Structure formats: C-alpha cells, structure tokens
Amino acid sequence: MPDVTQRDPAATAATLSEWLATRLPQGASPVVAEVEAPASNGFSNETILCRASWQSGGGAEERRMVVRVHPTRHLLFLDADFSVQYRVMRALHDAGAGVPLPTLRWYEDDPQWLGVPFFVMDFVDGQVPSDNMPYTMEGWVVDATFEQQSRMWWGGIEALAAVHRVDWRQAGLGWLAETPQAKNGLQSQLDYYRRFLDWAANGRHQPVAEATWAWLLDNRPSDESEPVLCWGDSRVGNIIWDDFTPRAVLDWEMATIGPPELDLGWWLYFDRQFTEGLGVRRPPGFGDHDATVERYVELLGRPVRDLFYYEVFSGFRFAIVMARLTDLLVGSEVLPADTDMGTNNLATQFLAQLLDLPSPAG
Numbered sequence: 001m002p003d004v005t006q007r008d009p010a011a012t013a014a015t016l017s018e019w020l021a022t023r024l025p026q027g028a029s030p031v032v033a034e035v036e037a038p039a040s041n042g043f044s045n046e047t048i049l050c051r052a053s054w055q056s057g058g059g060a061e062e063r064r065m066v067v068r069v070h071p072t073r074h075l076l077f078l079d080a081d082f083s084v085q086y087r088v089m090r091a092l093h094d095a096g097a098g099v100p101l102p103t104l105r106w107y108e109d110d111p112q113w114l115g116v117p118f119f120v121m122d123f124v125d126g127q128v129p130s131d132n133m134p135y136t137m138e139g140w141v142v143d144a145t146f147e148q149q150s151r152m153w154w155g156g157i158e159a160l161a162a163v164h165r166v167d168w169r170q171a172g173l174g175w176l177a178e179t180p181q182a183k184n185g186l187q188s189q190l191d192y193y194r195r196f197l198d199w200a201a202n203g204r205h206q207p208v209a210e211a212t213w214a215w216l217l218d219n220r221p222s223d224e225s226e227p228v229l230c231w232g233d234s235r236v237g238n239i240i241w242d243d244f245t246p247r248a249v250l251d252w253e254m255a256t257i258g259p260p261e262l263d264l265g266w267w268l269y270f271d272r273q274f275t276e277g278l279g280v281r282r283p284p285g286f287g288d289h290d291a292t293v294e295r296y297v298e299l300l301g302r303p304v305r306d307l308f309y310y311e312v313f314s315g316f317r318f319a320i321v322m323a324r325l326t327d328l329l330v331g332s333e334v335l336p337a338d339t340d341m342g343t344n345n346l347a348t349q350f351l352a353q354l355l356d357l358p359s360p361a362g
Contacts, residue, residue, distance in 0.1 A: 009035040012048065012114075016067070019113045020052060023106050030054035045082075045253065046071055049123065064123035065105070070116035076324055077253065078196040079180070083107065085252035086119045088173065088229075092163075095171035099162050102248045124248040126240035135237065136274045142283055144244065149285025152236070152244040157292060159246045160234055160267060161299035164260045168229040177227070177257040185224050189258060190216065193317055200324035208348040208360050209323070212316045215355055221306040225259040232256055234263040235270040264296060265310025269318070272311070277350035312354060319347035 013035045020030040034051040046069035053062040070082040086107045092099050103122040111117065129135035136142060141149065168176070176182060181192045197209055231238075232254025240248040256262070268289065275282040287295065297303055326342035329335040344360040352359050 007035075007048075013050065015113055016048075016050060016052075019108065020054070024054055025056070028054040028056065045069065066102070066121050066123050067118050068121070069114055069118040072116055076321065076328065078192070078199050080253060081179075082117055082253075083109070084176070084255055088176070088252045088255045089121075091171045091173050092166065095166065097162065097166045097171065099166070100159060100246045100248050102250075124240045126242040126247045128240055128250075129237045131237050134274045134278060134280075136278065136280050136283065141236075144283070144285070146285040148244045149283045150287070151285075152241060153283075153286040153292075154295065155244070155246050156236055156239060156267075157287075157296055158299060159239065159249055160231065160263060161296055163231050163234075163249070164228040164263065164300055166229045168257060171229075173229060173257070176229070176255065179256065182227075182257040185227060185258060186220070189256070189262065189313075190220075193320060196317075197320045197323070200320050200327070202327065204323075204342065206319070206323060206343055208343065208351050208357055209316060209319045211357050212312065212319070212351050212355060216309070216313055216316060219309055219312075221309055223305070225261060225304065226302075227257050228260045228263075230254075230256050230258045230260070230263045232263070232266075234267045236267075237270075259310075260300060261304050261307060261310040262313075264293070264304060265307055266314040266317075268292070268307065269311040269314035273315070273318075273346055273350045277346055277353070312351070315347050315351040315354065319345070319351060322347050 013032045016032040016035070017030055020032060021028065024030055030052055031054070032050050032052045034049075036049050038047055038049055048067040048069060050065055050067065051062065052065050053060060055061075068085070086104065089101050090104055090107075093101055093104060102124050105120040105122065107117070107119040109117045127140060129141050130139055133139070141152070144152070166173075168174070181188050184191075194213070197206065197213070201209075231249065231252065233251045238249070238251045239246050240250065271282070271286070274280075293304065293307065322345040323342045326335065326339060326345075329341070330337055330339065335341060340360075348360040351357065
C-alpha cells in the first residue's frame with residue numbers, strides 16, 4: 001500500500017474531492033487542489049496538505065486543509081491506535097478546554113478512499129521549531145530576542161498546564177484511562193515501554209536502554225500524582241507558534257491518562273537534550289529548570305514530584321523510538337544496514353550522561 005510520497009497528486013486530489021462531496025451538503029461541488037506532502041513528514045503519520053473550495057449558501061468557500069493519514073508502511077509505535085489523536089482533540093474542543101488546537105473537520109475510517117483511515121483539519125498558519133537542525137542550534141528561535149524567547153517558553157508551559165487542568169472524565173475521555181498504557185498508572189507505562197523495547201530491539205542488544213531500564217526499576221517512585229490528561233509528546237517542536245505564542249498544540253498520538261510528571265518530564269528532558277545533550281547554550285529567554293517547575297506548579301495548582309525520574313523515563317522512551325526509527329530508515333534505504341544509530345543516538349548519549357553510564361559511542 002503506498003505512502004503519501006508515492007501517491008499521485010492529481011489522483012489524490014480527485015479522490016479527496018469525491019470524498020469531500022460526501023461530507024458537504026448536496027450541490028457543494030467541492031474541488032481539492034494543490035496536493036503536496038510537506039518535507040518534514042514523519043514516520044508516525046503521513047500528512048497531506050491541500051486547498052479545498054466549494055459552494056455554500058453564503059457563496060464560495062476556500063480553505064487550506066491538512067489530511068493526517070494512518071501510516072501505510074512505517075509503523076513507528078507499538079500497538080498504536082490512529083484514532084486516539086482525533087478523539088482526544090475532538091473531546092478537548094467540545095469541552096472548551098482552552099487548549100489551542102487546529103479546527104477539526106472530519107474523521108474517515110472507511111479505507112475505500114485512501115486505503116487507510118484519515119482525518120481532516122484546517123491548516124494553521126505559523127512557525128514550527130525544527131528538530132533537524134535542532135532549533136537550539138540555528139533558525140528563528142535562536143535568532144529571536146530575549147523577550148520573544150521568554151514569551152514562547154512561558155506560553156508553552158501555560159499550554160501544557162492547560163492540558164493537565166482538563167477534567168478528562170467530564171470531557172468524555174474516560175475510555176483513555178482504560179487503555180493498556182493507562183490502566184495502572186506508571187506501571188502501565190513501564191509495562192508498555194518494556195514491550196515496546198523488546199519489539200524495537202528485535203533481538204539486538206541495547207546496552208544503554210537496558211541499563212536505564214534497570215535504573216527505572218530500582219528508583220521507581222513510591223507514590224504517584226493524581227492522574228491527568230497527558231499530551232504525550234509535550235515539547236516546543238510540537239506547537240505551531242504565531243508571534244511566539246501557541247496557536248495549535250499538535251501530535252496527540254501518545255496521549256494517555258497518567259501522572260502530570262510524564263508530560264512535564266518529557267518537556268524538560270527534550271529541553272535538556274537539545275541543549276546539554278548537544279553541548280549548546282539554551283536560548284537565553286527560556287526559563288531555567290527551577291523557575292519552569294515553579295511556574296508549572298503555580299498553574300496546575302498542586303505540587304509535582306520525582307521529576308528527575310520522569311526525565312530519565314522520557315529519555316528511555318525516546319531511546320526506544322530511536323531504535324525503531326533506525327530500522328525504518330534502514331528499510332527505506334535512508335541509512336546503511338550497518339548503522340549504529342539504533343544504539344548510539346541523541347537519546348542514548350544523553351541518558352549515558354545523565355546516569356553516568358558507558359558512552360554508547362564506545
């Protein structure tokens with residue numbers, strides 16, 4: 001089954017035009033054009049950008065749209081449920097939760113159209129910090145003023161706290177607490193990522209990940225915070241920014257119910273990985289670790305605990321993702337078969353630094 005880079009743009013436009021006619025009132029005569037796949041397409045989902053126009057009672061309408069497509073070849077996550085991200089965003093929107101989100105349109109689970117399920121949302125204008133080259137090394141974030149960087153950092157923390165303040169039961173997200181990743185709090189997360197590591201390693205030794213796993217078992221917190229809705233992939237690079245203010249919080253495929261430290265630890269870990277881990281200076285306008293935690297606690301309205309544990313757990317989780325991603329890149333002939341990226345990467349290098357382990361580079 002083709003991925004988006006193999007789809008014919010004209011054929012895809014015709015298919016989406018036909019599909020959109022089933023979702024709009026009769027006589028709308030929709031036309032989809034300018035189909036493209038952005039260069040930043042990842043492996044967890046496929047993305048199609050397009051422009052759609054149609055007739056309505058008020059005259060002609062036109063919108064830029066984003067089509068998120070279930071991956072057809074590149075399965076990055078273990079046991080991933082593609083519908084989760086749409087269902088979570090829809091629940092947050094309907095609950096008026098105050099989390100900045102794209103305008104959601106439709107979810108389609110019938111494979112007759114694109115071969116797999118997909119959903120559609122409006123395009124959001126703005127900027128997204130780069131992972132490659134990391135935004136801490138070059139680009140519009142490091143080129144910004146202190147005040148702009150400060151507005152960005154604290155706006156991101158406010159968006160994260162807004163997610164965690166959502167009454168997820170009232171918002172109809174109780175089903176998310178019953179998934180295998182959430183049923184028993186942190187233990188469910190540990191069990192899930194242990195299975196994920198075994199699958200991603202595919203029989204290959206993962207020395208840093210295994211040493212980190214032993215540390216996580218030996219240092220597991222004795223108590224857990226009251227669970228919240230967790231964004232899952234909570235970091236600066238998963239927000240669309242407009243004038244250094246959050247316009248849309250993206251990438252909810254890792255969403256779960258769990259302790260808030262899961263998300264805060266992930267946010268802090270990636271901040272450290274893209275600075276300490278790369279040996280570069282943090283953007284001077286970004287708040288320091290202690291001030292960030294203090295502000296987050298103020299916004300959440302209750303304390304957090306064991307943050308270093310959750311930062312290490314975040315590195316462990318990302319190391320597993322990197323091991324799986326390496327196989328996908330080798331399978332796509334982007335990397336050679338003898339690459340060591342699966343064991344020697346940003347995540348394993350920084351974990352070794354955090355836990356005083358032997359360097360994965362040898």
